[in-house]
Structure formats: C-alpha cells, structure tokens
Amino acid sequence: DIQMTQSPSSLSASVGDRVTITCRASQSIRDFLHWYQQKPGKAPRLLIYAASTLQGGVPSRFTGTGSGTDFALTISNLQPEDFATYYCQETYSPFQKTFGQGTKLDIK
Amino acid sequence: QVTLKESGPVLVKPTETLTLTCAVSGLSLTNPNVGVTWIRQPPGKALEWLAHIFSDDERSYSTPLQTRLIISKDTSKSQVVLTLTNVAPVDTATYYCAHIGLNYDSSGNNYYALDVWGQGTTVTVSS
Numbered sequence: 001d002i003q004m005t006q007s008p009s010s011l012s013a014s015v016g017d018r019v020t021i022t023c024r025a026s027q028s029i030r031d032f033l034h035w036y037q038q039k040p041g042k043a044p045r046l047l048i049y050a051a052s053t054l055q056g057g058v059p060s061r062f063t064g065t066g067s068g069t070d071f072a073l074t075i076s077n078l079q080p081e082d083f084a085t086y087y088c089q090e091t092y093s094p095f096q097k098t099f100g101q102g103t104k105l106d107i108k
Numbered sequence: 109q110v111t112l113k114e115s116g117p118v119l120v121k122p123t124e125t126l127t128l129t130c131a132v133s134g135l136s137l138t139n140p141n142v143g144v145t146w147i148r149q150p151p152g153k154a155l156e157w158l159a160h161i162f163s164d165d166e167r168s169y170s171t172p173l174q175t176r177l178i179i180s181k182d183t184s185k186s187q188v189v190l191t192l193t194n195v196a197p198v199d200t201a202t203y204y205c206a207h208i209g210l211n212y213d214s215s216g217n218n219y220y221a222l223d224v225w226g227q228g229t230t231v232t233v234s235s
Binding site for chain 2: 036042049050087089097098101102
C-alpha cells in the first residue's frame with residue numbers, strides 16, 4: 001500500500017502570510033496527487049488536481065508543485081477564508097486512494 | 109450543474125447492515141466515464157476512501173473493507189448505493205459521496221480528482 005505523510009499536522013499563520021504544506025508518498029505516484037480544503041462541518045473542496053492544476057474557481061494564491069514522491073501546496077497572501085484543514089490524496093493506486101492525515105491551518 | 113446528496117440512517121446498531129444512498133443530479137449515470145465514489149470521515153479524523161462505481165459498472169473497494177462493502181447503482185433513479193455489513197462503533201463517521209472528475213493524463217488515465225461532493229450524512233453506530 002502507498003503511504004502518504006502530510007506535514008505539518010497543524011500550522012498557525014497570519015493574514016497575508018505565505019504557508020507551505022507538504023505531502024510525501026512512500027513510492028512514486030507520478031502526478032496523481034490532489035489537494036482539498038475542508039472547513040468545519042463542510043464537505044471537502046477540490047483545490048488542485050494532478051499535482052499542479054488549479055481547479056476552476058480556486059484563487060490563484062493556491063499553488064501546487066511536485067511529482068513522484070514529494071509534493072507541496074503553497075498558499076500566498078493568506079486570506080481569512082483560507083483558515084481550514086487541508087488534505088492531500090493520492091489516486092495512483094487502484095485499491096486505496098489514500099488521503100494524508102490533514103493539516104489544520106489556524107490564525108496566529 | 110452536478111449535485112450529489114447523501115441519505116441514510118442516523119443511528120445503526122452494531123452487527124447491522126448500513127445502507128446509504130447518493131442521489132445524483134445534473135448528469136446521467138449512464139453517460140460514458142461517469143464515476144461516483146464514497147468517502148468517510150470519523151469524528152475529528154482524516155478522510156478515508158471506501159469504494160467507487162463507474163457507468164460501465166467497473167467497481168473498486170478499499171482493501172481493508174472489501175469483504176464488508178457493496179456498491180451499486182440504480183440508473184433509473186440516478187442513485188448510487190453503498191452497503192456496509194456488520195457495522196461496529198469504529199464505523200461511526202460522516203459519509204460523503206463525490207463525483208470523479210473527467211481529467212486525464214497524456215495516456216488517458218483518469219486522475220480521479222473528486223470535483224463535486226455531497227454535503228455528507230452522519231452515521232452513529234451504537235447499541
């Protein structure tokens with residue numbers, strides 16, 4: 001099974017800051033890596049798919065990079081609505097589609 | 109506009125069978141390459157992929173749960189149904205269904221990005 005290690009598990013930042021969340025796969029997943037944002041009591045929302053492609057309607061301050069085993073989600077110029085939990089998900093493996101453990105981003 | 113909505117029991121007893129329904133609107137489950145997946149999230153924990161079904165009836169299940177899960181679809185009702193047998197308290201979670209986006213790599217492999225989600229339905233397993 002592919003293991004996904006997401007870090008950090010939590011992060012405090014201020015409005016206007018730039019933050020980076022990383023996700024590491026236990027084996028190459030090419031670019032089959034996606035990022036989701038989840039707010040309390042709400043369903044996840046797709047932000048970036050295929051490691052670096054911005055989903056329609058998502059602000060350009062969200063950037064995804066990486067391929068193979070190492071990936072990152074960077075949020076520039078943090079806005080109040082960005083404080084949420086973020087998950088990566090690999091979809092390379094046929095029988096797992098594993099999510100990372102999540103990164104909770106809160107206001108410093 | 110594609111929308112999905114989950115429904116099912118709020119409370120289920122241990123050892124019982126849980127049946128959840130995902131009502132899909134805005135697209136037909138008979139259209140080529142249409143896929144729906146189920147994801148769950150225990151309280152305060154991470155997301156867990158459970159199963160998917162595509163319009164050609166291709167199905168896949170999470171390896172740890174494959175002996176307890178059945179996914180099916182009723183195209184006339186535009187619904188996808190997930191059944192989980194022999195439930196236990198660890199199955200307490202919010203269950204989501206989601207649409208599998210139609211994004212492909214250069215070799216024609218679906219990236220399987222979940223672009224539309226239902227609101228989720230919360231299930232508690234308790235006696």
